[in-house]
Amino acid sequence: MLKNLPFNNPILTASGTFGYAREMSGVFEISRLGGIIPKTVTLFPRAGNPPPRTFETASGLLNSIGLDNDGIDDFIDAKLPYLRTIGTKIIASVAVKSSDECLIMGEKLQTAEGIDAIELNVSCPNVSGGVDFAGDPKLCERVVSSFCRVLALPLFVKLSPNFFNIGEVAKAAESGGASGISAVNTCLGLAVDWRRRRPRLGNGLGGLSGPAIKPIALRCVHQVFKAVKIPVIGIGGIETIDDAMEFFIAGASAIQIGTANFFNPKAATKILDELPIALAELKAKSITEIIGTLDI
Ligand SMILES: Cc1cc2nc3c(=O)[nH]c(=O)nc-3n(C[C@H](O)[C@H](O)[C@H](O)COP(=O)(O)O)c2cc1C
Numbered sequence: 001m002l003k004n005l006p007f008n009n010p011i012l013t014a015s016g017t018f019g020y021a022r023e024m025s026g027v028f029e030i031s032r033l034g035g036i037i038p039k040t041v042t043l044f045p046r047a048g049n050p051p052p053r054t055f056e057t058a059s060g061l062l063n064s065i066g067l068d069n070d071g072i073d074d075f076i077d078a079k080l081p082y083l084r085t086i087g088t089k090i091i092a093s094v095a096v097k098s099s100d101e102c103l104i105m106g107e108k109l110q111t112a113e114g115i116d117a118i119e120l121n122v123s124c125p126n127v128s129g130g131v132d133f134a135g136d137p138k139l140c141e142r143v144v145s146s147f148c149r150v151l152a153l154p155l156f157v158k159l160s161p162n163f164f165n166i167g168e169v170a171k172a173a174e175s176g177g178a179s180g181i182s183a184v185n186t187c188l189g190l191a192v193d194w195r196r197r198r199p200r201l202g203n204g205l206g207g208l209s210g211p212a213i214k215p216i217a218l219r220c221v222h223q224v225f226k227a228v229k230i231p232v233i234g235i236g237g238i239e240t241i242d243d244a245m246e247f248f249i250a251g252a253s254a255i256q257i258g259t260a261n262f263f264n265p266k267a268a269t270k271i272l273d274e275l276p277i278a279l280a281e282l283k284a285k286s287i288t289e290i291i292g293t294l295d296i
Helices: 072-085 099-111 137-150 166-176 211-227 241-250 267-281
Strands: 011-013 054-057 060-063 089-094 117-121 155-159 180-183 187-189 206-209 232-235 254-257
Touching: 011 267, 054 206, 060 211, 072 089, 072 099, 089 099, 099 137, 117 137, 137 155, 137 166, 155 166, 166 180, 166 211, 180 211, 187 211, 206 211, 211 232, 211 241, 232 241, 241 254, 241 267, 254 267
Parallel strands: 011 254, 089 117, 117 155, 155 180, 180 232, 232 254
Antiparallel strands: 054 060, 060 206, 187 206
């Protein structure tokens, strides 16, 4: 158990990069992970954005999936029964359009068996209105407190790197009752096919992830760590033990592996295996001793 976090270890996989876990079974022992965050679900099914939905850039992946999902009821009835069998913590990822939706979703999630925590995605850049809550502290606090009114489960709020006030928004989420902050979602980007004078993605803009965004994500994690008392979960360009350690030192209490799952599906378990060696190098007995110890 980690301090203030309901996971057995600090290595998790990020929403949208691990499917609903069935896709990754057989690749490695998923039960070893601290937890998994399946693809974000919404109250009603969403068809997502027009293709192409992904484009590989020099050092990162640009995507515009648009929260394609079959809705919360399908998640609970069709995806959760398998997720429950895995033997690791399940952090359901949800996105909402309004405070009213928080009440309906919160009640459904609270009564569903096998969910250990919720990650509220207020930061998807690929849907209209998807980042409103992440850029406005007041809106963010309102939506988080609406959820917390009906939810006894821990709630992590996933923020966007696309606003300069991430510390302020994190504070607002904390005031609203969040148990932790996940930082960060993708960085808004654009890839251009100059010959056709067209964007590479069907939806125009997309979210950049992978190695390219690691310095931005580290900056965000550190700013959030300084701003709040609740734990920060670091996400963005993590593939190796060195990446992971950088996030712990910057202030993350746990980390999520995202895009790396696509090209190195064993990245998460390799980090887990190498964590004790890296901690020993810093003469630390546990990760708690090193979190946020950046000398800046
Ligand atoms: C193809 C793709 C789909 C994603 N879908 C979601 C999603 O449904 N919900 C969410 O919160 N984040 C989603 N993300 C963002 C990741 O969870 C993660 O925050 C981001 O990619 C940064 O981490 P990374 O650089 O390790 O990938 C998605 C990312 C990718 C690449």
